[in-house]
Amino acid sequence: MHRVLVVDDEPQLVRALVINLRARKYEVDSAADGATALKLTADRRPDVVVLDLGLPDMDGVEVIRGIRGWTRVPILVLSARQTSDEKVEALDAGADDYVTKPFGMDELLARLRAAVRRAEPAPTSEPSPGVIETADFTVDLSAKKVHRAGRDVRLTPTEWHLLEVLVRDMGRLVSQKQLLREVWGPSYGTETNYLRVYMAQLRRKLESDPSHPRYFVTEPGMGYRFEP
Numbered sequence: 001m002h003r004v005l006v007v008d009d010e011p012q013l014v015r016a017l018v019i020n021l022r023a024r025k026y027e028v029d030s031a032a033d034g035a036t037a038l039k040l041t042a043d044r045r046p047d048v049v050v051l052d053l054g055l056p057d058m059d060g061v062e063v064i065r066g067i068r069g070w071t072r073v074p075i076l077v078l079s080a081r082q083t084s085d086e087k088v089e090a091l092d093a094g095a096d097d098y099v100t101k102p103f104g105m106d107e108l109l110a111r112l113r114a115a116v117r118r119a120e121p122a123p124t125s126e127p128s129p130g131v132i133e134t135a136d137f138t139v140d141l142s143a144k145k146v147h148r149a150g151r152d153v154r155l156t157p158t159e160w161h162l163l164e165v166l167v168r169d170m171g172r173l174v175s176q177k178q179l180l181r182e183v184w185g186p187s188y189g190t191e192t193n194y195l196r197v198y199m200a201q202l203r204r205k206l207e208s209d210p211s212h213p214r215y216f217v218t219e220p221g222m223g224y225r226f227e228p
Contacts, residue, residue: 002116003027005046007037007063008078009056017050020105034058038066046073048115050108053079053090061093068094072156074115078103084193091197096158097184107187114185119157132167134215134228137206139167146206153205158183162198166216166226175223199224 031037053060080101132139137148146153161183180188203210
């Protein structure tokens, strides 16, 4: 059974989410402010956090950064903020997805399921797909680890899935639509700002010169390619 932490200061919305999630066999905790959210994330170790950005004590982006300081738990933002810049800021801070209020419960639940799936480890019965080595880092697809300069590189589940899709198709152009659907789910296809943010994060973590990428190549208007 998966545990969800709902962070929102609207009691009616929290109540609706708790009822719907528990009806689907999720365990649910809730917080009405950022400080409580950070404490419950540490104490209860949820499998996914559903987070409103407009909290009474701190901005939700601060909460994302606080959570990302020590855990890769998926974070699904639920907010009335609709501008592209605000969405990018939340994604750049480490959120995995963004749902705009008002929203449909079915859509939210589908996105939550997708976030949980991305965070689940691969079955141990799968054969090892091998290790990809570059001059700057090594990707172990079986262990879901990346090493650079003798150290593990911490990637969020979403960052890892994006890297994994690109590495498995190394040398080939992977379209924006394919990446969105494989990493975020079949209902995605136009949220190209997600790709822009997460590709920038991968480059910062793995490229020697992120502004002139050697491994993660952009094909403008088309997609991305991994060149080992």
